[in-house]
Amino acid sequence: MKLDPSFIWTAFLQLWSAVPTTLLITLVSVSVGFVIGVITALARIYRIPVLSQLSSGYVTFIRGTPMLTHLLLIYFGLPMLVDGLSAQFDLGWNSAKIPMIGFAYISFSITAGAYLSEVVRSGLLAVDRGQMEAAWSIGMTTPQALRRIVFPQALAASLPNLSNSVIGMLHGSTLAFTVSVVDLNAKAQIVASTNWKFFESYVAAALIFWGLTILIERFTGLIERRIRVYSKGGVA
Amino acid sequence: MIKLSGIHKSFGRHEVLKGIDLTVNKGEVVAILGPSGSGKTTLLRCINYLEKPNDGEIRIGDFALNAKHAGKKDIYSLRQRSAMVFQQYNLFSHKTALENVIEGLIVVKKIGKEEARKRGIELLEKVGLGAKLDAYPSQLSGGQQQRVGIARALALEPEVILFDEPTSALDPELVGEVLAVIRRIAKEGITMIIVTHEMGFAQDVANHVVFMDGGVVVEEGPPAELFGNPQEERTKQFLKRFSTEPSYSI
Numbered sequence: 001m002k003l004d005p006s007f008i009w010t011a012f013l014q015l016w017s018a019v020p021t022t023l024l025i026t027l028v029s030v031s032v033g034f035v036i037g038v039i040t041a042l043a044r045i046y047r048i049p050v051l052s053q054l055s056s057g058y059v060t061f062i063r064g065t066p067m068l069t070h071l072l073l074i075y076f077g078l079p080m081l082v083d084g085l086s087a088q089f090d091l092g093w094n095s096a097k098i099p100m101i102g103f104a105y106i107s108f109s110i111t112a113g114a115y116l117s118e119v120v121r122s123g124l125l126a127v128d129r130g131q132m133e134a135a136w137s138i139g140m141t142t143p144q145a146l147r148r149i150v151f152p153q154a155l156a157a158s159l160p161n162l163s164n165s166v167i168g169m170l171h172g173s174t175l176a177f178t179v180s181v182v183d184l185n186a187k188a189q190i191v192a193s194t195n196w197k198f199f200e201s202y203v204a205a206a207l208i209f210w211g212l213t214i215l216i217e218r219f220t221g222l223i224e225r226r227i228r229v230y231s232k233g234g235v236a
Numbered sequence: 237m238i239k240l241s242g243i244h245k246s247f248g249r250h251e252v253l254k255g256i257d258l259t260v261n262k263g264e265v266v267a268i269l270g271p272s273g274s275g276k277t278t279l280l281r282c283i284n285y286l287e288k289p290n291d292g293e294i295r296i297g298d299f300a301l302n303a304k305h306a307g308k309k310d311i312y313s314l315r316q317r318s319a320m321v322f323q324q325y326n327l328f329s330h331k332t333a334l335e336n337v338i339e340g341l342i343v344v345k346k347i348g349k350e351e352a353r354k355r356g357i358e359l360l361e362k363v364g365l366g367a368k369l370d371a372y373p374s375q376l377s378g379g380q381q382q383r384v385g386i387a388r389a390l391a392l393e394p395e396v397i398l399f400d401e402p403t404s405a406l407d408p409e410l411v412g413e414v415l416a417v418i419r420r421i422a423k424e425g426i427t428m429i430i431v432t433h434e435m436g437f438a439q440d441v442a443n444h445v446v447f448m449d450g451g452v453v454v455e456e457g458p459p460a461e462l463f464g465n466p467q468e469e470r471t472k473q474f475l476k477r478f479s480t481e482p483s484y485s486i
Contacts, residue, residue: 130326133286137320138340138392141312148343152330230330230372 007197011188011204018187019208021101025173025183028105030166033112034120040113041120055117062114067107068175074107075179104176112169119165123158124150156227163220167213184208237262238283238396238427243292243303245278252278253289254451260396260444263425267438267459270448271474276431277323279448280398283429284320285311297395316344319389323401325381327373333360333384334369340392359387363417379410383417390421397421399430435478439463447471 040055042048062070079095086093127150135145155162177186184205192201238260245253252275260266268276281287283294289303296317301310319340327336338356341347347355360366363383373381382402389397402418403411415437422428422441432438438445439459446456447468455468466472 128326130322130324131328134320134322134326134328134388136286136315137284137318137322138388139312139316139344140340141308144343148339149328149330156330227330230374 004197004200007195007200008204008207011191011195011197011201012207014191015184015187015201015204015208018182018184019212021176021182022170022173022184023212025101025104025108025176025181026166026170029108029112029169029173030116032105032109033114033116033169036109036113037116037118037120040117041124044117044121045124059114059117062111063118067111067172068178070111071103071107071175071178074110075103078103078106100179101176101181103179104173104181108169108173108176111172112165115165115168116162119158119161120154122161123154123156126157127153159220159224159227163216166216170212170216171209237295237297238429239293239295240279240283241293241295243279243282243294244290245275245282245287246290252451253282256292256448256451256453258446258453258456260427260429262395262427264444265422265428265430265442266444266446267442268429268431268446268448269433269435269438269474270454274448275451276448277400280320280400280429280431283396284318284398285314286320316392317395319392319394319397321382321385321389321397321399321402323404325373325378325385325405327381327384327388329373332370332372333365333376333387336373336384337387337391340388345392355391356387359390360384362390363387364413377410378406379413382406382414386414386417386421390426396427396429399428399432401431401433403432403434435463435475447474449474 040058043051043055044059046052078098082093082095082098085091131149131153132145135149136142140148173183174185176183177189180186182190188201188205191204192198195201238258240256240258243253243256244251256275256279258266258279268279270276278287282289282292283296285294285301285306288306292303294301294303294314296314299313299317301314306314327333328339331339334353334356337359338349338352341352341355342349357366357369360369363386365380365383365387368376368380368384371380373384376384386397386402399418403414406414411434415434418428418430419437419441430438430442442459444456445459445462447454447462447466447470449470455462455466455471462471463475466475
């Protein structure tokens with residue numbers, strides 16, 4: 001078998017149709033995961049009873065198990081739960097109605113939430129307590145202080161980790177093919193096996209992933225430059 | 237008028253404030269002196285409810301709060317009547333000098349942005365930083381940051397401004413500019429409570445001096461009396477260290 005460089009371009013064009021799926025899985029899992037991350041991080045930092053223990057348990061379990069395992073657990077467990085509930089309460093639900101990509105959304109959001117919980121927590125802890133006190137001292141309520149003073153600084157502090165997590169989820173989204181979602185990687189496999197050009201197809205997929213990753217890095221860099229305007233000078 | 241009655245505060249089993257009573261009249265400048273660990277900073281933080289007292293009553297103007305049953309609303313009300321100037325400045329590091337000053341006006345007092353800006357610029361000019369409106373805290377010296385901190389406190393027109401060792405974190409040569417600003421606003425009749433180690437400044441600016449040690453007020457009175465003729469042994473001991481030449485040289 002010989003290398004066919006021109007097929008890399010052919011595959012590249014064919015793979016584009018799967019890019020939206022990959023991006024959507026990444027976007028949904030990171031967005032939902034971020035919300036979960038913020039809630040669980042706050043629960044743990046402010047030691048909210050019950051919620052804080054639940055959050056800690058969630059984070060340690062999810063970070064202690066592989067992302068593929070989460071997907072398989074959701075894929076096999078969720079239908080049992082849905083059908084069970086449906087039968088119990090006569091809801092007329094049917095697990096077969098859940099689209100395949102739904103399993104990916106749910107399980108990857110759960111995965112991302114645990115990792116982002118740590119990212120958000122480290123960001124919040126990086127903000128000096130004096131910032132919160134200053135906000136209180138000028139009469140702000142705790143939610144106002146969190147929203148206007150603490151969160152923007154925490155976000156800035158956690159940006160490098162955040163960008164890492166987004167890249168991780170982008171690459172992790174390839175696991176969705178196990179539940180027959182046609183993401184970028186799955187598409188490459190299809191293109192490869194129908195044309196018998198495996199290496200070329202995967203090279204094309206790798207190039208697209210690399211390109212997307214560079215975009216994320218550039219975007220992060222752009223925000224970082226804006227942040228550096230106030231963080232430069234070191235001692236704040 | 238500010239009136240503190242029976243303020244108690246413990247950290248764990250360590251009782252930091254053992255029942256403090258203090259009255260500050262409107263327009264008065266009160267300096268609180270005392271050795272480290274005497275509870276003076278904790279007392280100041282209790283007035284702003286950055287520390288929650290275990291017991292006692294805090295009255296600022298017509299608003300009174302009892303530490304035994306203070307709800308969230310009471311705490312926010314109390315905080316809106318006072319403002320704090322911190323030892324470490326605690327400026328909002330992601331906001332410019334002007335944004336720092338007007339943040340409270342916009343968020344808490346709900347004043348329109350344009351009007352708030354105008355007021356903010358006035359205040360920054362007053363503390364001598366009219367040229368630094370758009371500078372971020374990290375671009376300012378410690379003395380400049382602290383002056384922004386003072387402008388931020390002034391912006392809210394609180395009934396009392398609390399200064400927590402406002403010059404302790406500054407380089408010696410920057411202390412003067414901050415003290416000059418405080419002295420200037422003291423003359424305007426703003427009620428102030430200042431925790432400080434600057435004896436000369438306290439003597440000069442304060443109308444009333446309070447000496448604390450071990451969580452109680454040991455002695456209080458006009459500066460001339462407290463510095464010139466202290467009654468308590470502990471006060472004499474403390475002041476001696478500042479009035480006599482050190483017996484060593486570095």
